[in-house]
Every structure is written in structure tokens, then in C-alpha cells.
Amino acid sequence: MVGAIYHMLRNKLNEPDNSIRIIGVDPSLRNTGYCIGRYNTKVNEVFIVGTIRTKPNKTSPAVLGHLQDGLTLYSSMVDLITKYKPAYVFYEYPIGSKSASAMRSYGFVVMMFAALKIQFKHIQFIGHKVSEIKEYFGGTKDAEKEFITNRAYDLTAAAVGWKLDKKGWPMKNCEHIGDAVATYFTGCHYKGFIDKRLISK
Numbered sequence: 001m002v003g004a005i006y007h008m009l010r011n012k013l014n015e016p017d018n019s020i021r022i023i024g025v026d027p028s029l030r031n032t033g034y035c036i037g038r039y040n041t042k043v044n045e046v047f048i049v050g051t052i053r054t055k056p057n058k059t060s061p062a063v064l065g066h067l068q069d070g071l072t073l074y075s076s077m078v079d080l081i082t083k084y085k086p087a088y089v090f091y092e093y094p095i096g097s098k099s100a101s102a103m104r105s106y107g108f109v110v111m112m113f114a115a116l117k118i119q120f121k122h123i124q125f126i127g128h129k130v131s132e133i134k135e136y137f138g139g140t141k142d143a144e145k146e147f148i149t150n151r152a153y154d155l156t157a158a159a160v161g162w163k164l165d166k167k168g169w170p171m172k173n174c175e176h177i178g179d180a181v182a183t184y185f186t187g188c189h190y191k192g193f194i195d196k197r198l199i200s201k
Contacts, residue, residue: 090128136189
């Protein structure tokens with residue numbers, strides 16, 4: 001099994017020249033879902049999914065702990081981008097909740113993407129609103145998280161990283177992966193996304 005996974009990933013990471021790598025991200029200070037896919041005029045598939053988790057830091061004062069959590073998330077994203085070398089990063093805009101903890105998380109996420117854009121100038125970072133993602137991927141702006149996650153799994157079941165329950169469906173803590181996959185496919189099909197390198201070939 002391990003050998004089969006190794007050979008599958010090796011083949012995916014050695015894509016043909018006309019394929020581009022894309023990372024989809026559902027950002028959060030505590031649980032950031034992501035997926036890695038390859039895209040060209042004939043193929044659009046996600047082959048790795050996962051979640052970057054940060055545990056609450058009990059450093060005193062609290063602001064120092066939050067800062068450390070933010071640095072951990074940023075470092076993990078840098079490692080992910082450096083390893084998979086995407087041409088695009090599609091991410092969900094961190095908006096929606098009005099709670100103090102959520103707004104703090106959003107602040108760190110916004111600063112993280114600003115720093116990533118500076119560090120990786122050759123990569124295009126494209127954000128999408130939650131309503132856009134739900135409407136495209138879920139069929140309605142009121143699409144439930146469970147539906148989004150299950151549909152994401154249906155489309156990417158062969159990807160490495162999904163955790164399933166006894167019934168064979170994604171576990172509840174996979175919802176961030178589901179949102180990342182939804183963001184990925186929304187980005188690929190959004191009217192503003194046209195990669196000229198693919199069209200020219």
C-alpha cells in the first residue's frame with residue numbers, strides 16, 4: 001500500500017510541462033485546510049489534501065502566544081508552497097464571523113497572505129468570497145458544510161489525506177479540507193481565471 005502511494009505521488013509530482021500546480025486553501029489560525037492539484041486543458045485533479053493545525057499557545061501575555069501561533073501557520077504555509085511550487089494559490093477570504101477570537105484569527109490570516117505575496121512574487125494569489133464558493137461548488141449560497149465536504153470527497157476520493165468514519169464518509173474535522181477543495185475548484189472555473197500558458201499549448 002505504501003509503495004503504491006509513493007509511486008502515485010511520484011507520478012503526480014512529475015507532471016507534463018503543460019500542467020500547472022495549484023494549492024487551494026481554507027485559512028484559519030487554528031485549522032487551515034489545503035489541497036494540492038494539477039490543472040491543464042485535459043486534467044484537473046486534486047491528489048493531496050490536509051490540515052495545518054496549531055494548538056493554543058499558553059504563553060503569557062496572551063498576545064505573544066497568538067503571535068507564535070501565527071508564525072507557526074505562516075512557516076507551515078511557506079513549507080507547503082516551497083515543496084509543491086504552485087503557479088496559483090486560491091484561498092477563501094477570511095470574512096464572516098464577528099466574534100473577537102474569529103476577528104483575531106482573520107487578522108493573522110490577512111497578514112500571512114500579505115507576507116506570502118511579498119515572499120513569493122512569482123505566484124498568483126487569488127481570493128474568493130464564501131458566497132462565490134458556496135454558489136459555485138454547493139449550488140446555492142446557503143450550502144451546508146456537510147454537503148460541501150461530502151461533495152469535495154466525491155470529487156477527490158483518490159487524494160491522499162482524507163480521514164473517513166466507519167461509514168466511509170469524511171470525518172467532521174475534515175470540513176476545512178472540504179472548504180479548501182471547494183475553493184480550489186471554484187478558482188479553476190471562475191471567470192477571471194485564464195492561464196495563457198495552457199491555451200498557447
